[in-house]
Amino acid sequence: MSMLVAFLLFWGLPMGPVTEAATFYETQPSLWAESESLLKPSANVMLTCQARLGTPDFQLFKNGVAQEPVHLDSPAIKHQFLLTGDTRGRYRCRSGLFTRWTQLSKLLELTGPTAPPPPVLMHRGESAQVLRPGNKVTLACVAPLSGVHFQLWRGEKELLVPGSSTSPDRIFFHLNAVALGDGGHYTCRYRLHDNENAWSGDSAPVELILSDETLPAPEFTAEPSSRNPEPGTRVRLRCLAPLEGARFALVREDGGGHRVLRFQSPAGTEALFELHNISVADSANYSCVYVDLKPPFGGSAPSEHLELRVDGPPPRPQLRAAWSGAVLAGRDAVLRCEGPIPDVTFELLREGETKAVDTVRTPEAAANLELTFVGPQHAGSYRCRYRSWGPNTFESELSDPVELLVAES
Structure with missing residues (x-):
């Protein structure tokens, strides 16, 4: 069994605060570990920071501390950082954007040898999830490592279907014409290319249901x-x-x-x-x-x-901290806002402030709201709420507060 590095990686899809129909250009870079480096017996690990636009400037952060910026001779879309010695820690990167820097990437935490964590499987394309035979379906499988081999399964059977990739940490499986019998639970998993035994756990399942509308309506x-x-x-x-x-x-x-x-x-x-x-x-x-x-x-x-048709205000949500005690400076503070209503926009607000510090639009009835790269300035009380922009416009009351304490070490 090869030595692997475990990752705690949080995914989120922040939206604009006002109109969800607006178009936003994403500038946040991506940060991942190269799987080849995880197969070596040494402690060296290669991290790749990929920008959205070509730039000569890249910078890595470890445990909240900025490392020396890298200035390349010519613009590039990505840069690789070689980690040596004790590589355990919490990492982010940023890339140059004209005369400034982009926002920081999502948190990537190296925690030592263990099995690879499971990927995330998402259904893309169809707005209606009751599918008709002949529909095209795209399932996206996203891993916290790059350069891996993916598999797609329906139930207990591996599916050999065409795939495409826009990034080395994900693949899009294309079901070009689903047929009756293709419904059911789909999962994906991955392994390192050179290690057939180092399979990740399965993703959470995605269920597809197909109807040809030949049976009588219920x-x-x-x-x-x-x-x-x-x-x-x-x-x-x-x-x-x-x-x-x-x-x-x-x-x-x-x-x-x-x-x-x-x-x-x-x-x-x-x-x-x-x-x-x-x-x-x-x-x-x-x-x-x-x-x-x-x-x-x-x-x-x-x-x-x-x-x-129901009258009255929507129920208040609950806000829960994903940590106990104080949060170590340099980490993300993740708060989970839970409501009874799916397909809404969740907002995190600091006590006494009216502008949301994080906003997430989700089809689920709960969302992870993040304070990234926390420091002493983030300490305080936080509340959450949810809102819908249509067709029924409403806004919930604020949740009970959650206190955030930040520890230097």
């Missing part, structure tokens, strides 16, 4: 039947199919398209989906579909939609 009812239920109550959505053992999907229809909220595979002919503690953010049109898990894997037409 019956879809709500309990209570009122289209204007009271805030804070529970709504049961019942989907009834004419066959047993089907795979059911609850679909929410809003301004962002059709999005699958939940899946169920009951033994009988119906699935019961429950919406708890409903609020204004649950206001939407809902429908359901089902697919046969046996050949020829047909799928139903969507049910008639049910409209829910």
